[in-house]
Structure formats: C-alpha cells, structure tokens
Amino acid sequence: MEKRGMSGGDRTVDMIPFMALAHLHGYFNNTNRVTHTQAHDVESLIYALVWVCVLYQAPGEIRTDRTIYETNLKSWVSIETPQDVVDLCDIKLGQLQSKSVLGDFTPYFQPLRPFVEAIYDLFRSSINPTSDCEPLRHADIEHILEAFLTVEEVRCGAKNAKQILEACSACRTDLL
Numbered sequence: 259m260e261k262r263g264m265s266g267g268d269r270t271v272d273m274i275p276f277m278a279l280a281h282l283h284g285y286f287n288n289t290n291r292v293t294h295t296q297a298h299d300v301e302s303l304i305y306a307l308v309w310v311c312v313l314y315q316a317p318g319e320i321r322t323d324r325t326i327y328e329t330n331l332k333s334w335v336s337i338e339t340p341q342d343v344v345d346l347c348d349i350k351l352g353q354l355q356s357k358s359v360l361g362d363f364t365p366y367f368q369p370l371r372p373f374v375e376a377i378y379d380l381f382r383s384s385i386n387p388t389s390d391c392e393p394l395r396h397a398d399i400e401h402i403l404e405a406f407l408t409v410e411e412v413r414c415g416a417k418n419a420k421q422i423l424e425a426c427s428a429c430r431t432d433l434l
Contacts, residue, residue: 274334274337274343274346275305275309275331275334275335276302276305276306276309277302277305278297278298278301278302279301279347279350279351280292280298281294281298282343282346282347282350283347296396297381300377300380300381300399301381303377304354304374304377304378304381305334305350307370307374307377308331308359308360308374309331309334310367311363311364311367311370311371311374312326312329312330312331312359312362312363312364312367313326313329313331314364314366314367315364315365315366316364316366321364324362329359329362330353330358330359330361330362331359331362333345333346333349334346334350354378354381354382355382357375357378360374360375360378373402373403373405376402376405377399377402380398380399380402
C-alpha cells in the first residue's frame with residue numbers, strides 16, 4: 259500500500275477513525291501482514307456506531323451543540339503525522355477500557371448506550387491477554403444485537419431503532 263501523506267484523498271487515511279488497532283499499527287509500520295479477524299470487524303463496528311451516536315443528534319441530523327473537536331473523537335480526526343497514528347492507537351485503547359467516548363453520546367442515542375457498552379465489554383475481554391475469555395464469537399455479538407433490536411422507541415422520536423442499526427450496517431459495509 260502506498261501512502262500519499264496524512265491528508266484526505268487516501269481512502270485508507272479517510273478510514274483511520276474506524277480502523278481496528280492492529281490495522282492502525284500495520285498502517286503505521288507500512289505492512290499489510292495483519293491477519294484480518296472477526297474481532298477487527300467488531301472493533302470497526304464499535305467505532306462506526308460510536309461515531310454515529312456522538313456526532314448525530316438524530317438520523318440525518320449532524321450534532322449542532324458541539325463539534326467533533328469538542329468530543330472524545332477529536333483525536334480520531336486529528337491525524338497529521340505518523341506519530342499521530344501511534345498516539346491514536348494508545349488513545350483508542352484507553353477509550354475502549356474507560357468507555358469515555360460513551361459519555362459524548364447525544365441524548366437521542368443514549369438508549370443505545372447499554373448495547374454499545376455490552377459490545378465494548380465483549381470486545382475488550384476478547385483482546386485482553388490476561389482474560390480467561392474465549393475468542394470473540396459471532397453468536398456473542400448476535401445475542402447483543404438481538405437485544406438491541408428490542409428497543410422500540412428511542413427518545414426524541416425515533417420510531418424504530420432498527421433503522422439506526424441499518425444505517426450503522428451501511429457504514430460498516432463502506433469500511434470493508
């Protein structure tokens with residue numbers, strides 16, 4: 259993969275906010291030797307879902323009370339140098355452990371927070387080398403998403419949380 263600098267126009271650079279940590283390390287080290295796993299997909303899904311829940315005040319409506327630079331996602335888009343990529347890995351790992359970005363969810367998406375927390379916990383335990391947990395399994399994620407689909411109405415008037423899931427699925431498809 260040839261890098262064209264750390265600015266827009268490079269599809270890989272444009273995807274940095276959603277990249278799994280292992281792929282970020284591979285990008286920084288200019289290597290494609292990272293074996294893609296299910297866990298990487300889940301991690302990217304987490305980042306895409308968090309992105310939507312933090313930056314949108316409702317479907318199709320960008321948040322107006324704060325900019326991305328006033329949220330915990332600031333570091334996700336402040337990539338100008340290779341060192342910023344390294345720093346982002348550390349920041350994302352810290353955010354994954356502390357769940358700090360969940361505090362930036364807009365009111366509309368607050369009802370989805372328990373599901374995102376559950377996915378965070380599942381993913382975090384699957385990458386923890388000291389954990390006795392099994393590797394991340396599709397059935398575990400499916401169980402969380404089935405519960406997610408039981409949300410019938412999201413505060414501020416969403417008629418069906420399934421619409422949000424479909425929007426996030428579309429984001430995820432674009433990431434592949």
